[in-house]
Amino acid sequence: MTEPGVEAKLEVKQASKEFKESENVAEKYSAMTVSKNSDVNMNVGELSAAFTAVPAHKSVKKIQFANQEDKQEFSKFPTKTGRRSLSRSISQSSTDSYSSAASYTDSSDDETSPREKTQVNSTGSSDFCVKNIKQAEFGRREIEIAEQDMSALISLRKRAQGEKPLAGAKVVGCTHITAQTAVLIETLVALGAQCRWTACNIYSTQNEVAAALAEIGVAVFAWKGESEDDFWWCIDRCVNTEGWQANMILDDGGDLTHWVYKKYPSVFKKVQGIVEESVTGVHRLYQLSKAGKLCVPAMNVNDSVTKQKFDNLYCCRESILDGLKRTTDVMFGGKQVVVCGYGEVGKGCCSALKALGAIVCVTEIDPICALQACMDGFKVVKLNEVIRQMDMVITCTGNKNVVTREQLDRMKNGCIVCNMGHSNTEIDVASLRTPELTWERVRSQVDHIIWPDGKRVILLAEGRLLNLSCSTVPSFVLSITATTQALALIELYNAPEGRYRQDVYLLPKKMDEYVASLHLPNFDAHLTELSDEQAKYMGLNKNGPFKPNYYRY
Numbered sequence: 001m002t003e004p005g006v007e008a009k010l011e012v013k014q015a016s017k018e019f020k021e022s023e024n025v026a027e028k029y030s031a032m033t034v035s036k037n038s039d040v041n042m043n044v045g046e047l048s049a050a051f052t053a054v055p056a057h058k059s060v061k062k063i064q065f066a067n068q069e070d071k072q073e074f075s076k077f078p079t080k081t082g083r084r085s086l087s088r089s090i091s092q093s094s095t096d097s098y099s100s101a102a103s104y105t106d107s108s109d110d111e112t113s114p115r116e117k118t119q120v121n122s123t124g125s126s127d128f129c130v131k132n133i134k135q136a137e138f139g140r141r142e143i144e145i146a147e148q149d150m151s152a153l154i155s156l157r158k159r160a161q162g163e164k165p166l167a168g169a170k171v172v173g174c175t176h177i178t179a180q181t182a183v184l185i186e187t188l189v190a191l192g193a194q195c196r197w198t199a200c201n202i203y204s205t206q207n208e209v210a211a212a213l214a215e216i217g218v219a220v221f222a223w224k225g226e227s228e229d230d231f232w233w234c235i236d237r238c239v240n241t242e243g244w245q246a247n248m249i250l251d252d253g254g255d256l257t258h259w260v261y262k263k264y265p266s267v268f269k270k271v272q273g274i275v276e277e278s279v280t281g282v283h284r285l286y287q288l289s290k291a292g293k294l295c296v297p298a299m300n301v302n303d304s305v306t307k308q309k310f311d312n313l314y315c316c317r318e319s320i321l322d323g324l325k326r327t328t329d330v331m332f333g334g335k336q337v338v339v340c341g342y343g344e345v346g347k348g349c350c351s352a353l354k355a356l357g358a359i360v361c362v363t364e365i366d367p368i369c370a371l372q373a374c375m376d377g378f379k380v381v382k383l384n385e386v387i388r389q390m391d392m393v394i395t396c397t398g399n400k401n402v403v404t405r406e407q408l409d410r411m412k413n414g415c416i417v418c419n420m421g422h423s424n425t426e427i428d429v430a431s432l433r434t435p436e437l438t439w440e441r442v443r444s445q446v447d448h449i450i451w452p453d454g455k456r457v458i459l460l461a462e463g464r465l466l467n468l469s470c471s472t473v474p475s476f477v478l479s480i481t482a483t484t485q486a487l488a489l490i491e492l493y494n495a496p497e498g499r500y501r502q503d504v505y506l507l508p509k510k511m512d513e514y515v516a517s518l519h520l521p522n523f524d525a526h527l528t529e530l531s532d533e534q535a536k537y538m539g540l541n542k543n544g545p546f547k548p549n550y551y552r553y
Contacts, residue, residue, distance in 0.1 A: 114131055128214035135212075136215035139215075142206065149474070152522070153183055153184065156187065160490075161190045161191055169193040174198050175251075177220065178204070181209075186216070188486060193248075195218050198221045200252040200253045200255060202230070205223055207224050210222050219241075231255075240264065246260070247270060247271055248275075249273070250275045254282075254285065258284065272296065275485055276298060278302055282504070297492060297505060299488040301484055306480050314348065314474075319473050330416065337353050337391065338363060338383065338387075339360060339361075340362075340363045343369060350362065361379040361381045362381070390411065390412070391412075395426035413455045419465060420467065432459070437450065437451060446470075509544070510545050529542065
């Protein structure tokens with residue numbers, strides 16, 4: 001039997017041991033851093049026929065890295081000498097985001113470039129380039145999780161796969177490669193399409209998801225942390241392959257479209273249609289059209305109701321908070337925040353931040369959006385008027401140089417700067433790559449920019465798209481956008497000759513309403529049906545469309 005004194009000493013010794021172990025653990029981890037009554041039973045042929053398109057202060061010191069991995073990761077970034085160009089004549093959209101804190105694989109796991117590896121999937125195919133094909137099983141689980149909240153897209157897949165409306169379609173795609181996008185790609189394959197895919201952004205790929213797609217035979221060329229040279233190489237590998245020529249393009253940002261247009265004009269002329277989902281890409285399509293150089297019809301998905309009002313608004317309303325919390329652990333209550341831009345993305349961001357007690361003001365160029373912000377209770381200001389007082393600056397305009405170096409110089413110590421727009425042009429990050437400023441990587445996608453007087457500005461994702469760079473986005477909302485993209489591809493591919501000219505088209509209301517109706521069963525929502533008398537009085541078809549094309553929701 002142990003004496004009480006001895007027992008007490010043992011307890012103290014054990015407690016001391018546990019305390020040291022907990023210190024070691026802490027030290028280790030601190031260093032790691034369809035409604036029954038809705039009209040959704042039409043087949044794809046009927047649907048296609050129904051579409052009518054409408055045109056803290058301290059002295060600056062040398063950066064100390066917590067571990068070798070962080071040092072390796074930081075060394076990838078441009079240095080003061082030998083810095084590669086931060087601008088690109090074609091576009092900046094490839095560097096706008098990194099999808100996913102949900103991706104458990106890190107680009108520093110293996111420094112060997114995937115381009116230098118020889119990999120094959122279980123069938124012996126090597127027509128892909130991903131980080132590690134052995135991650136496919138994990139990626140498959142990620143995709144299955146996403147499918148659970150993308151029931152409408154799965155429903156479309158089941159309804160239309162018998163008809164194979166995309167049989168013969170050769171789709172080349174350039175999007176964020178996430179589990180949600182994989183559900184879209186697999187839907188296109190189920191509908192008969194052959195697909196080759198690459199990432200629209202150098203940080204937007206979930207490596208395990210890319211591996212899962214490669215395992216089932218999709219030619220994927222993408223991995224998280226590509227160099228800019230890798231980015232364009234991947235696009236070229238998708239387009240330029242022997243015995244295969246794309247006849248449909250699905251793009252996000254316009255880089256793929258521009259590459260085909262510039263490098264492979266003969267291929268571009270034979271494309272039957274382009275589907276573009278981003279404001280950046282749509283803007284570039286309109287530029288081509290205005291110059292008379294757009295020789296194929298294109299669908300503007302970005303301005304569809306189902307994209308603007310759901311993806312842009314509701315997705316950003318949730319993901320802005322997720323991205324900021326994961327990267328900075330910030331408390332929102334009482335923080336002074338300025339949101340640049342009060343479009344649908346800005347509205348979502350402002351709503352979420354206000355709900356958690358932030359004091360939000362808005363900058364705008366459009367008097368209509370400015371008036372909406374005022375009526376919603378937000379003060380509309382010029383950025384220069386408030387920049388010194390702000391705790392956070394968030395851009396979501398789609399424009400360039402919204403936050404300039406002069407404004408960055410005037411920010412207070414500890415100000416968080418981030419972007420919720422598609423391209424990384426909104427914050428003048430290039431102006432921060434100067435000898436007098438020190439960059440300190442403190443977490444993945446979190447940099448402290450240190451001024452000579454010791455002031456620090458916290459820059460997230462190097463000015464790229466915050467939500468896909470630093471967190472995740474809701475699968476349900478992406479289901480809405482993905483369903484719209486799939487239907488737009490089906491429509492353009494199956495449209496009779498003459499329906500679409502060489503121009504950019506808005507999605508017809510019938511398509512938007514159909515996409516919405518597919519998602520209503522998730523909420524057990526029941527639509528009210530018009531009586532014959534009511535339909536006649538309103539001059540409507542009982543099955544829609546229910547709003548004219550000029551209607552603003």
